[in-house]
Amino acid sequence: QQQQQQQGAGAAAGGVPSTRMVRDMILHEVQRMERVRALIADPHTPEFEVAQRAYVQLAQVVRDLGLGMAEATGVLDMARQVADIMLMMRQEGEPPSDFLSYTVVAVVAVACHLMKAGLGEDFGMRA
Numbered sequence: 001q002q003q004q005q006q007q008g009a010g011a012a013a014g015g016v017p018s019t020r021m022v023r024d025m026i027l028h029e030v031q032r033m034e035r036v037r038a039l040i041a042d043p044h045t046p047e048f049e050v051a052q053r054a055y056v057q058l059a060q061v062v063r064d065l066g067l068g069m070a071e072a073t074g075v076l077d078m079a080r081q082v083a084d085i086m087l088m089m090r091q092e093g094e095p096p097s098d099f100l101s102y103t104v105v106a107v108v109a110v111a112c113h114l115m116k117a118g119l120g121e122d123f124g125m126r127a
Contacts, residue, residue: 036088047087050096054083057104065108071117078111 017025039047058079062072086107087096099107112119 032092033088036090037084040084040087047096050098051084051087054087054099054104055080057099057101058083058108061104061108065112065117065119067117067119071115074115075108075111075117078115079107082107082110 036047039045040051042048059076062076062079065072065075067075083099086099086103090096111117
């Protein structure tokens with residue numbers, strides 16, 4: 001414990017955190033990420049319900065873009081991965097909550113960009 005206090009004191013004073021401190025932080029975050037991933041997969045958890053609602057919203061936005069089947073499938077898969085990552089990124093102890101509409105649109109936009117989806121001149125937005 002004294003060693004941890006010394007390591008933490010160096011980082012708190014503006015110094016570089018020790019290798020052990022960085023390793024411990026990374027291990028903690030990986031373990032937290034794995035716990036959240038398991039919660040997203042468990043149908044009896046709020047995380048699962050939030051993820052499922054997000055998937056439905058994402059699918060609707062992707063459908064509205066009018067992409068071809070293969071392109072839409074790739075974009076939707078990428079969007080779901082982004083949504084899962086966003087759920088994993090929430091602060092520890094913070095309850096899961098539904099994505100706001102603009103977040104859903106932003107996730108699909110990122111997925112389209114990453115998948116290089118051809119949205120045409122109107123970028124998938126119809127007048």
